[in-house]
Amino acid sequence: MEFALNERLAAVGLEVARIHGCRVLLKDEEHFPWFIVVPEVPPGTEDLHQLDEETFAEVMRAVRKVSRFVEAHFRPEKLNVACIGNIVRQMHIHVVGRFQDDPAWPQVVWGFDGKMSYPQGEAERIADAAREFLGQC
């Protein structure tokens, strides 16, 4: 069965890449560099421990590469990496760079309601840089 990206995930921003059997999305949220890794797994596989060993390893490779990009490109104070999915059940892993002067610090970004889109062209520039980085590592 062909994988179909959940509509709410598709609406968060740009699709950056497909690596290790995952879609990598960039959320259109200027407050935080915020990527979402969506494994192309069948519906109903919602929690990480439900993945078989090999698929789990592949998904983690994707998450670690995206984490390294966020660190290299944005130099955040801390990364927040989480698989939550209480609302959108299609499995997805957040990789978020956090800064001491970001508007949610030191609290988590989930539930923060001060959304601000990137200025025109900025999300595309970040996505291009991410594609280049992910293609090399």
Added chain:
Amino acid sequence: MEFALNERLAAVGLEVARIHGCRVLLKDEEHFPWFIVVPEVPPGTEDLHQLDEETFAEVMRAVRKVSRFVEAHFRPEKLNVACIGNIVRQMHIHVVGRFQDDPAWPQVVWGFDGKMSYPQGEAERIADAAREFLGQC
């Protein structure tokens, strides 16, 4: 150098087990079955992607086993698994079982401020069950 558990992590509840180079803690919070996996890694290693491949794989084995215990023992609606650490920087991964009738649902548990301790003996009973499960898998 000997590993020293951060004081704030040590205070969250019970130490359940040591598996795959990690301490497994049970938070004393009756609202949610909430485990915390603390890799015994040197200070300054705060983000998952900073772990070498083998250590990362071991930590993930611990996280997956704890996740399987939460699923088997509590039958939650969803698991929330996250490495955040904005406040307590010693690396730790939350594994939290979530239910549609828990007091934070569908929002995240971080920032929820309605703490309730387990009734006497209950945390110990859960810890015993966890030890038995983790010792077998």
